[in-house]
Amino acid sequence: MTDLTTELRRVLDGRWAAIKQELxxxxxxxxxxxxxxxxxxxxxxxRVAGQVQHIAATGHPARGFPKEAGGNGDLGGSVTAFEMxxxxxLSTMVKAGVHWGLFGGAVANxxxxxxxxxxxPSIIDGTLPGCFAMTETGHGSDVQSLGxxxxxxxxxxxxxxxxxxxxxxxxxxxxxARDGRMAAVFAQLVTGxxxxxxxCVLVPIRDESGAPMPGVxxxxxxxxxxxxxxxxxxLTFDHVRVPRxxxxxxxxxxxEHGAYTSPIANPTRRxxxxxxxxxxxxxxxxxxxxxxxxxxxxxxxxxxxxxxxxGPPQTAEEVLLLDYRTHQRKLLPALAKSxxxxxxxxxLVSFMHDVQTAGDAxxxxxxxxxxxxxxxxxxVSTAHxxxxxxxxREACGGAGYLAVNRLPSLKADTxxxxxxxxxxxxxxxxxxxxxxxxxxxxxxxLDTLGxxxxxxxxxxxxxxxxxxxxxxxxxxxxxxxxxxxxxxPTDRGWQLALVExxxxxxxxxxxxxxxxxxxxxxxxxxxxxxxxxxxxEAARAxxxxxxxxxxxxxxxRCGDTAAASMLGSVCDLYALxxxxxxxxxxxxxxxxxxxxxxxxxxxxxxxxxQLRPHAQTxxxxxxxxxxxxxxxxxxxx
Numbered sequence: 001m002t003d004l005t006t007e008l009r010r011v012l013d014g015r016w017a018a019i020k021q022e023l024x025x026x027x028x029x030x031x032x033x034x035x036x037x038x039x040x041x042x043x044x045x046x047r048v049a050g051q052v053q054h055i056a057a058t059g060h061p062a063r064g065f066p067k068e069a070g071g072n073g074d075l076g077g078s079v080t081a082f083e084m085x086x087x088x089x090l091s092t093m094v095k096a097g098v099h100w101g102l103f104g105g106a107v108a109n110x111x112x113x114x115x116x117x118x119x120x121p122s123i124i125d126g127t128l129p130g131c132f133a134m135t136e137t138g139h140g141s142d143v144q145s146l147g148x149x150x151x152x153x154x155x156x157x158x159x160x161x162x163x164x165x166x167x168x169x170x171x172x173x174x175x176x177a178r179d180g181r182m183a184a185v186f187a188q189l190v191t192g193x194x195x196x197x198x199x200c201v202l203v204p205i206r207d208e209s210g211a212p213m214p215g216v217x218x219x220x221x222x223x224x225x226x227x228x229x230x231x232x233x234x235l236t237f238d239h240v241r242v243p244r245x246x247x248x249x250x251x252x253x254x255x256e257h258g259a260y261t262s263p264i265a266n267p268t269r270r271x272x273x274x275x276x277x278x279x280x281x282x283x284x285x286x287x288x289x290x291x292x293x294x295x296x297x298x299x300x301x302x303x304x305x306x307x308x309x310x311g312p313p314q315t316a317e318e319v320l321l322l323d324y325r326t327h328q329r330k331l332l333p334a335l336a337k338s339x340x341x342x343x344x345x346x347x348l349v350s351f352m353h354d355v356q357t358a359g360d361a362x363x364x365x366x367x368x369x370x371x372x373x374x375x376x377x378x379x380v381s382t383a384h385x386x387x388x389x390x391x392x393r394e395a396c397g398g399a400g401y402l403a404v405n406r407l408p409s410l411k412a413d414t415x416x417x418x419x420x421x422x423x424x425x426x427x428x429x430x431x432x433x434x435x436x437x438x439x440x441x442x443x444x445x446l447d448t449l450g451x452x453x454x455x456x457x458x459x460x461x462x463x464x465x466x467x468x469x470x471x472x473x474x475x476x477x478x479x480x481x482x483x484x485x486x487x488x489p490t491d492r493g494w495q496l497a498l499v500e501x502x503x504x505x506x507x508x509x510x511x512x513x514x515x516x517x518x519x520x521x522x523x524x525x526x527x528x529x530x531x532x533x534x535x536x537e538a539a540r541a542x543x544x545x546x547x548x549x550x551x552x553x554x555x556x557r558c559g560d561t562a563a564a565s566m567l568g569s570v571c572d573l574y575a576l577x578x579x580x581x582x583x584x585x586x587x588x589x590x591x592x593x594x595x596x597x598x599x600x601x602x603x604x605x606x607x608x609x610q611l612r613p614h615a616q617t618x619x620x621x622x623x624x625x626x627x628x629x630x631x632x633x634x635x636x637x
Contacts (some may be wrong), residue, residue, distance in 0.1 A: 048229035056126030076353030086291025091229030105131030138167025177233030226412030
């Protein structure tokens with residue numbers, strides 16, 4: 001490994017570099033590697049269950065839980081460790097994430113001391129396999145409208161969990177079909193005939209022998225497009241009774257008389273506060289998507305650096321794939337974006353750790369910022385994974401279609417990432433709503449009416465909150481040249497100012513469009529529905545700006561001159577390929593001239609040529625364990 005590779009890896013690894021290196025140095029890396037042979041669904045599920053127990057034995061899961069709950073409080077370290085699993089077997093990563101991140105996270109974050117004492121030790125050591133039963137056949141993203149009920153019975157001091165309609169069946173539940181013994185069930189809490197909104201209840205679904213508990217019907221979702229090692233199942237409850245104390249009652253309590261109390265009076269605010277504590281799942285999905293994408297790029301770049309095809313007629317030797325401009329265009333801008341997203345992910349994980357370990361001192365504004373950034377980065381990272389892994393498959397031709405070379409499984413396993421832990425389109429709408437909504441005035445008012453009312457108010461400009469290297473970015477933007485300046489498109493201030501201006505314009509014009517709802521007789525839903533494409537673009541522009549700022553901040557922190565220079569070129573490629581993708585918008589709105597648009601495209605081509613000799617170094621810097629990349633694609637021709 002060269003000094004340059006080492007320094008690039010140091011920047012990419014970020015705050016929890018030691019944990020990543022610990023996993024790379026594992027004396028038995030094969031235990032978490034993807035399977036080397038074709039397995040039946042049952043064999044794969046059994047294999048993944050065994051890998052989860054191996055993970056439990058490492059002690060890493062304890063990082064994800066607070067010290068007072070039996071863990072060691074290293075939340076960022078926990079997310080980082082699971083991100084590394086995304087380079088290996090994604091079925092194992094998802095299965096582990098469901099158990100410790102979702103099920104365990106629900107108990108830790110929504111429960112109180114008695115739940116922590118009773119359940120977390122056996123959750124942490126893997127002896128109580130659990131699942132997270134939120135999604136229903138009829139409701140996925142619209143969690144507030146879930147149909148499952150948990151009704152308090154004062155005569156027995158129990159909660160009665162029930163599936164009232166086929167649409168209320170819990171569906172796609174990871175861990176339910178084979179291994180789960182307890183489920184964190186999200187249901188409408190009912191006491192004394194009054195509904196208090198969605199709460200979480202712990203419901204045993206299997207006994208010690210593995211048989212379904214009375215009143216619990218368990219179904220198997222069967223074969224899926226990917227993630228064959230995850231036992232997704234369906235749960236139906238027929239008046240299943242559990243003790244009242246099984247209610248995870250940090251945000252809503254029911255006493256023995258059936259009286260309901262909550263520290264948060266507003267039910268909408270209470271609901272979003274509960275969901276906000278579970279944001280780690282969304283962040284982990286973004287991290288795993290990034291890891292899978294980097295694996296695909298490492299395979300495709302290695303293959304393109306040794307596979308030859310065609311060549312000049314006057315020579316006998318064929319040309320390496322990566323020497324073709326079209327091939328560079330396929331892989332190198334995607335590689336640059338993967339660098340950018342990794343650095344943004346590092347900042348997000350660090351921010352999450354600081355917010356979620358602040359205890360009672362957590363700032364409400366910071367929590368909302370965390371949720372918005374997690375939603376945006378998850379949407380962009382998973383979309384990037386889907387697009388890039390497909391490009392990598394095509395870039396490797398027939399070899400990329402062989403299961404032994406991992407690209408088919410990477411493609412299949414990550415496909416669902418765009419819709420689980422939040423559908424990407426819905427998440428981007430939430431990002432935009434967060435940008436437009438003053439949470440201090442309408443904390444949980446995220447419905448259409450609340451957004452429209454905010455948009456109808458005076459919108460006196462948009463203040464863009466910077467996330468990293470605030471002073472540096474502000475100085476660069478302030479010094480940015482105009483659109484016709486002699487400074488070329490690789491001027492960092494120009495790049496930042498252009499991306500920032502796009503976000504600001506989209507937000508301001510979106511607010512103006514929403515003002516139509518203030519007219520008498522306006523159809524509020526129709527106004528918002530007409531703007532949905534605008535809403536999504538505003539959110540994407542916001543994420544583009546945050547990601548670029550994270551990249552700029554990382555370069556500024558880099559103490560090695562050669563690495564900083566290389567990162568600068570990669571950042572240029574990311575920024576300009578992002579601008580190039582939207583240059584129709586920039587031209588339509590007069591932000592760049594036709595001449596500058598051509599310069600951007602020329603600069604992207606030049607940067608591809610400039611980075612081509614360093615492509616292998618750039619993917620080596622990802623630090624993916626070699627045994628996880630050992631395929632025919634990486635073998636010398």
